[in-house]
Amino acid sequence: MKLQIKDVSYSFDGKQNILENINFYVDDGEFVTILGPSGSGKSTLFHLIGGIMKPHHGIISLDSKKINGLKGHISYMPQQPSLLPWRTVLENVLLGSELSGVKDKEMAKALLMKAGLEEYEKAYPHELSGGMKQRAAFIRSILSPQELMCLDEPFSALDELTRLQMQKWLMSVWEENRRSVLFVTHSIDEAVFLSDRIYVLSAKPATVIKEVVVPFPRPRSEEQLLSDEFFNLKRELYAALKPTFTT
Structure with missing residues (x-):
């Protein structure tokens, strides 16, 4: 099940956009993460994909079928x-x-x-x-x-050790099922550990400012969290996110 987001914009008041010309995709069986600062519209994006709200501009499609404002196409796990x-x-x-x-x-x-x-x-x-x-x-x-799963910061309320255990468990279950997953988080470590690809959002009005392919093979291990490659990728993502902290 392929998700395509093309030129999607949304505003709550019709004046100032929360999301602006968002473009990204999730391939069949891929685990993709949206990484961004708090308040950047990540959850709003899920509401649009789930059909709870309609974008003011742009197209949301699953396997080339437009689903703007249509419900029942995704499996959703909230915070x-x-x-x-x-x-x-x-x-x-x-x-x-x-x-x-x-x-x-x-x-x-x-x-x-x-x-x-x-x-x-x-x-x-x-x-x-x-x-x-x-x-x-x-x-x-x-x-x-539904073949597309949207997971909205599901581990944000957990302590660090429980969170890591949950990430490892999620990966073990997902490896067996290989559903298409769109995951939202503001944790760089979590994004790198879980994902095939990562999209970085700017502060609002949010737009995609960077796409990163995670090079680590699966299955992932805790040891990768301490590798030089892991830290290098964290630095790259932090550098992309840093301007959003002061916007």
């Missing part, structure tokens, strides 16, 4: 896990597929086992830790039938 408190863990992860009429309970149980949540199938969200909730939310996204 907060947004699990329904009255549903069990198993019922929560099945929600997206259930709404689409393609519920696969055996696949859900297999993914819960891989996530170390098999003992929590009948538990409720309040009984889970923050990392467990995020794993459940990601499984819900995987089980949804």
Whole structure:
């Protein structure tokens, strides 16, 4: 499933653009990250792709089909896990597929086992830790039938060690499924560790100021986080982002 964003602009008030002439793409089975400062419109971009809002200018397409303002084409994971408190863990992860009429309970149980949540199938969200909730939310996204997954800073609320564990777990699950992923973060380390390619956004009005291909082979390892190549790429991305901090 290929996503194409072409010349997309958006303004909340019709006067000042939040996004301005945004251009990028996500190829089938590719993991692409949008990296930018806080307030640069990264989440707004997801709302446009998801059809919650319509761009004032430009085209959003999936496999060459225009989807401006159309809902139901993406699987979305927000910053907060947004699990329904009255549903069990198993019922929560099945929600997206259930709404689409393609519920696969055996696949859900297999993914819960891989996530170390098999003992929590009948538990409720309040009984889970923050990392467990995020794993459940990601499984819900995987089980949804849409081929494009949009992940909106899903690990931002986690502590550093839990965040790294979640990144490694996400990669292990994604490697088996290879869905097209658009990931949003403001963490350079996270972007480099997870991505095939990275787009850097400017401060608002946001536009794409840099595209970087991540050269590291998969599967990724913690040791790569300490390599010279990793630090060199971090410096390159920081240099691109630095002007946005003072804009």
